[in-house]
Amino acid sequence: MSNTPPLRLAVIGAGPAGLTLALHAARSLPNASISLFDARPVERDVAGDPRTLALSLGSLQLLQRLKAWPALDAEPILQVHVSQAPPTPQGLPPVRITAAEQGVEQLGAVLHYGQLVAPLQAAWMAAAAAEPERLITRFGAPVAAVKPVDQEVEVDAGIAERFDLAVIAEGGVFADQARKSLTHDYKQNAWVGTVTLADSSPAGVAYERFTRNGPLALLPLKPREGKRRAALVWCLPKDEDEVATLSDAQRLTVINTLLADEVGGLQAISPLKCFPLGLNAERTLVEGRTIRIGNAAQTLHPVAGQGLNLGLRDAWSLVDALRREADVDKALRSVEWQRAPDRWSTIVTTDFLARTFSWRWPGLPAARALGLAALQHLPPLKNALARQMMFGRR
Incomplete structure (x- = not known):
């Protein structure tokens, strides 16, 4: 003993x-x-805290083992779509990671903090x-x-x-x-909220769009009143951030010009909250x-x-x-x-x-697009990335 x-x-x-x-x-x-x-x-x-959480498959499995995973509240991520906004060479494919090709039911899930x-x-x-x-x-x-x-x-x-x-x-x-000990102010803001998607938008897709000013992400949420919804994370440099001065209609117009065509367009947007971004580790x-x-x-x-x-x-x-x-x-x-x-x-x-979004080098968007296209055409590398995103580095 x-x-x-x-x-x-x-x-x-x-x-x-x-x-x-x-x-x-x-x-x-x-x-x-x-x-x-x-x-x-x-x-x-x-329970009503509306902040959005994106959980990987590994995290979901850990919570299931604790018998504390609210499956009915979470929207599965079935596909991740990563692309570069123009200006880019024509015809370059985005990176698509699907649950089917990874042999899993879902890549992760999205739900609100309170849920x-x-x-x-x-x-x-x-x-x-x-x-x-x-x-x-x-x-x-x-x-x-x-x-x-x-x-x-x-x-x-x-x-x-x-x-x-x-x-x-x-x-x-x-x-x-x-x-x-390690800190860096990216001098970027993240505007977060909820958007309503077009009826034609595919279900269960998480979009990451690299724009000139920063990443723009849409994370699938549970539909409400028959409408498809997504959590929005829109990152912009502080010195070029005019989102606070825009109306909801103007915000929708700007975001729709930045998104990939496959999204199908946004129909409505909630009030947005702003958070400064940085590394602090x-x-x-x-x-x-x-x-x-x-x-x-x-x-x-x-x-x-x-x-x-x-x-x-x-x-x-x-x-x-x-x-x-x-x-x-x-x-x-x-x-x-x-x-x-x-x-x-x-x-x-x-x-x-x-940090790359603060670089304004000529040709950088095209280089990102070429990198994403190369990743899409190299299945072993793409699968390794997918496994790390789902389960971390092991």
């Missing part, structure tokens, strides 16, 4: 990554004491009600400080408590974050007995749509390491090394793509 004392784990932040980690730890580490902290009151209804967080939170609350002495909910308790103390970590949320390990999963958006996930996951570890440009997926893989890997290794420090070293290839390849790729 092991004489190792039970793990005392603090999870700070009850968003998708924090809740996923807390649930996975509750089920995989039966002897661990887990405290889940969040600044928002538990009574606050998060994911609400069932995750309900699953946690049910588990905590069944084991109230082991699983402790500390909502409405903002954490003021996390500091190392000997071989422990002290979490101050009004009362200072000591834990063996603290996981920081409070992310936030780039504009509101304290600056980390830690060099390492681990510092003493504290580890960061998700946006708390790396906030990325949305061009590849991988931020949350990376955070969920962080969470899953940490719990699996703690299950295999009773020594917390050894487990943390294992996670740091294991996550590095996936984490850094995603950070570097996303950062490179984001």
